[in-house]
Amino acid sequence: MPDASPWSVLKLLTWTTDFxxxxEVDSPRLDAxxxxxxxxxxxRIELYARFEEVPPAAARDAFKALVKKRGDGEPVAYLVGRKxxxxxxxxxxxxxxxxxxxxxxxxxxxxDRLKARGDAAPMLADVGTGTGAIAIAVAKHAPAAKVVAIDVDPQAVALANKNAERHGLADRVFATESDLFARLKAERRFDLILSNPPYVTTNELMNLDPTVKDHExxxxxxxxxxxxDVIERLLAAAPDRLKEGGELLVxxxxxxxxxxxRLVGEAPGLQHVATIKDLAGHARVVHARLG
Incomplete structure (x- = not known):
């Protein structure tokens, strides 16, 4: 016989997780x-104290709409508007x-590098800032730092500035539209340049999970x-934008x-310092220095 019990929080979560x-959603229960x-x-943690609660019909309808979109591959972060x-x-x-x-x-x-350097008022660049995540996280934990958050996409620039303001950092994180450093004043130099550039090969991109490939x-x-492609351009441009002893993290x-x-070793003016591995032992961040 069909289950005629009310659609409680627990029942909604159980059904959605199975769906x-x-x-083949990567994290079915978490997403639900x-x-x-x-x-x-x-x-999210409060759901565990509300398992027996039956949400009103309007909430269930709204949830159903989100579940359908997630089932069709839309990322959860886009559906809820935050990450x-x-x-x-x-x-x-x-x-x-x-x-x-x-x-x-x-x-x-x-x-770690800012702490080791001990710059009194470090100036950083975050190249390819997107949401402003890197710039904002660094500025939040390095109160003396100022960060120019750069992106070629005006939508990303607007969002990064919005996030900076949201976290009370609009006076130290400045997002600007530019292709690398092209629209910055020629004399602008940085103690540290950070970047999470595009690094997926074109062929690999076509084989990514549809949640990424079709939506991001x-x-x-x-x-x-x-x-x-972008990394090579960044390595060519970075030496002219770093202060003496400045560093690049990619x-x-x-x-x-x-x-x-190899590209860092071939880039005039840059020295490869180290390649930092993540907790899984995979190479993740390349560290270079001007000099």
Missing amino acids: FKSK EVLLAEVLGCK EFYSLDLEVEPGVLIPRPETELLVLTAL PHLALDGGPEGT EISPMIAARVE
Whole structure:
């Protein structure tokens, strides 16, 4: 006999988790909880105290609509309009790359380098800022730092500025539209340049999960045939934008690590310092220095 019990929070979560599994969603239970918490206007953890509650019909209809979109491949972050990054809640929107957990290593490395350098008032650039995640996370934890957050996409620039203001950092994080450093004043120099550039090869992009391939901006993902088109341009431009002793930190894919290390070694004015690995032992951040 069909289950005629009311659609309680627990029943909604159980059914949706099974549905997402059938759609091969990576994190079916988590996604179900995030979407239901969004509809009910509560924290995800609070759902566990509300298992027996039966949400009103309007909430169930709203949840059903979100579940359908997620089942069709739309990223949860776009559906709820935000993503946590380095313990910060950031607004996201379709058309701008969703921050990734692996990028937190770039932030951690930048904060370590700032501490080691001891600059009184460090000036940083975040090239390809997207939502502003890197710039905002670094500025939040380095109170003396100022960051110019650069992106070629005006939508990303507007969103980064919005996120900076949301976190009370509009006086230290400035997002600006530019192709690398092209629209910055010629004399502008930085102690540290950070970047999470496009580094997926064009062929790899076509084989990514549809949630990424079909919904996130290729402009922020496609690094060209070798995955290094933007990285090569950045390496050529960085020496003229670094102060004496300045440093460059670039997030990479482990699959292009050797190529990027070789490119750094060939770049006039740059020295390869180290390649930092993530917790899984994969090459993730290339560290270079001017000199």
